[in-house]
Amino acid sequence: xILGRVIGEIHSTIKHPFYDGKRMLVVERxxxxxxxxxxxxxxxxxxxxxxGQPVLVLDEGNGARQIHRSTNAPVRSVVVGIIDExxxxxxxxxxxxxPV
Numbered sequence: 001x002i003l004g005r006v007i008g009e010i011h012s013t014i015k016h017p018f019y020d021g022k023r024m025l026v027v028e029r030x031x032x033x034x035x036x037x038x039x040x041x042x043x044x045x046x047x048x049x050x051x052g053q054p055v056l057v058l059d060e061g062n063g064a065r066q067i068h069r070s071t072n073a074p075v076r077s078v079v080v081g082i083i084d085e086x087x088x089x090x091x092x093x094x095x096x097x098x099p100v
Contacts, residue, residue, distance in 0.1 A: 002041070002057040003030045003083065006049050010042060018073045025049060025079060027057055032086050043077035044068070056081035 004027040012019070023045040029037050041059065046067055049055050057079055058064055064078040065071060 001080075002027075002059050003032060003054065003086070004028055004041075004057055005030050005054050006051050006079075007040065008051060016074055018068075018070065018075065019044070025055075027055060027077075027079065030054065041077050043079045044075055045079045047079055047082055049079050049082050054083040054086075055079045056083055 006025050007028045008026040010024040010026060012024075025043050025045050027041055027043050029039045029041070031037075041057065043055075043057050043059075044064070047055075057077055058067070059077045061076045064075045065073050067078050067080065068075060
């Protein structure tokens, strides 16, 4: 999974039939603390995300095809969530596991 921020959309008149009716978003990768990079990816929107929103991206072809219920779709990345909040904590609090 990748944390990112939607920075744009892609519109195309000529495309593979799989993409008909689907939105393609440009997602800039981000660190959990909110800093962004110059690295980006193109992902199919499955949740209605908009420009400027922080998102969670599944970047693995088989999982992306499962979300779209297709066995042979030409897709690798899909936006699967809009992030409300990211909180950081130590391992003990995050997992509930006491250190040995």
